[in-house]
Amino acid sequence: MDMMDLTGRVAIITGGGTGIGATTARLFAEHGADVVIAGRKLERLQTTAEEIIAKSGHRALAVQTDVREDDQVQHLIDTTVSEFGKIDILINNAGGAYMFPTKDTSPERFRNSIELNLTSAYLCSHAALPHLLKSEHASIVSMSSAAGVSGVKGGAAYSAGKAGLQMFTRVIAAEWGPKGIRANAIAVGGVASEGALRSWERFGMDADSMGAEVPLRRVGWPIDIANGALFFVSDMSSWISGQTLSIDGGPRGLGGLTDDVLWPEDSE
Numbered sequence: 001m002d003m004m005d006l007t008g009r010v011a012i013i014t015g016g017g018t019g020i021g022a023t024t025a026r027l028f029a030e031h032g033a034d035v036v037i038a039g040r041k042l043e044r045l046q047t048t049a050e051e052i053i054a055k056s057g058h059r060a061l062a063v064q065t066d067v068r069e070d071d072q073v074q075h076l077i078d079t080t081v082s083e084f085g086k087i088d089i090l091i092n093n094a095g096g097a098y099m100f101p102t103k104d105t106s107p108e109r110f111r112n113s114i115e116l117n118l119t120s121a122y123l124c125s126h127a128a129l130p131h132l133l134k135s136e137h138a139s140i141v142s143m144s145s146a147a148g149v150s151g152v153k154g155g156a157a158y159s160a161g162k163a164g165l166q167m168f169t170r171v172i173a174a175e176w177g178p179k180g181i182r183a184n185a186i187a188v189g190g191v192a193s194e195g196a197l198r199s200w201e202r203f204g205m206d207a208d209s210m211g212a213e214v215p216l217r218r219v220g221w222p223i224d225i226a227n228g229a230l231f232f233v234s235d236m237s238s239w240i241s242g243q244t245l246s247i248d249g250g251p252r253g254l255g256g257l258t259d260d261v262l263w264p265e266d267s268e
């Protein structure tokens with residue numbers, strides 16, 4: 001039996017038109033799922049959906065959605081059920097980092113970041129719940145961030161939102177577990193998606209300079225995260241719920257001995 005097989009399951013992936021979300025949608029379809037991808041830019045979603053259909057032979061549907069808006073989220077859920085009949089998997093992936101000194105952050109910007117990175121996961125999970133309750137393989141995965149574990153300066157709202165997402169995950173895992181619904185989160189490290197490459201460039205960084213600070217000496221690729229999401233929605237993790245898995249190339253920022261002392265041969 002292939003424990004990674006998703007044949008017959010229906011998955012919604014928010015932010016599925018680009019980056020980590022698009023790679024996750026592709027991977028799930030390759031493992032047999034029908035996928036619904038949601039985001040604000042319909043054209044990009046449609047291109048990704050067409051690629052998925054062509055490559056996997058499974059169904060893929062693009063639904064234009066702003067995940068901060070209750071009525072649009074409800075439309076996403078209703079459309080998924082009317083087109084594909086059910087919902088088994090929800091990936092709360094839409095999100096984004098807006099970095100500003102806290103002293104310069106307006107109330108509107110702060111609220112917007114929390115709505116995008118935290119409230120959206122509540123809206124999608126809550127609206128999907130009646131359908132997840134009917135599934136035998138119900139699983140929710142939310143894309144948190146390393147910034148929600150250790151914090152980042154300039155990201156008071158982003159880090160707080162992503163940390164909140166981990167606690168939201170824990171609480172719904174406890175509340176909805178008795179009904180067979182699992183919920184887990186991934187604390188994503190620096191991953192070279194379209195969105196991340198653009199924001200690194202603004203700070204004079206690129207994939208090489210970011211990767212140099214990672215114990216495994218490279219940034220992540222969207223597939224590194226998609227593989228984690230596949231594990232969490234598949235039967236491989238059927239007794240795992242309420243957890244946050246860091247996928248980040250290893251722990252950073254530790255004090256103690258430096259690499260020069262640990263690996264002197266590398267500096268010879």
Ligand SMILES: NC(=O)c1ccc[n+]([C@@H]2O[C@H](COP(=O)([O-])OP(=O)(O)OC[C@H]3O[C@@H](n4cnc5c(N)ncnc54)[C@H](OP(=O)(O)O)[C@@H]3O)[C@@H](O)[C@H]2O)c1
Nearest residue numbers: 015019020039040041066067094095145190191193195196
């Ligand atoms: N890459 C990293 O280094 C990194 C690190 C930590 C956490 N993460 C998290 O991983 C997730 C995926 O990010 P990514 O790196 O793949 O970046 P990305 O390529 O920019 O993807 C973000 C996606 O979210 C969608 N989105 C943004 N605002 C939305 C809204 N209001 N409603 C619906 N969809 C919206 C975007 O599509 P539209 O613009 O079309 O709406 C886009 O497809 C995010 O939650 C991000 O915070 C990424």
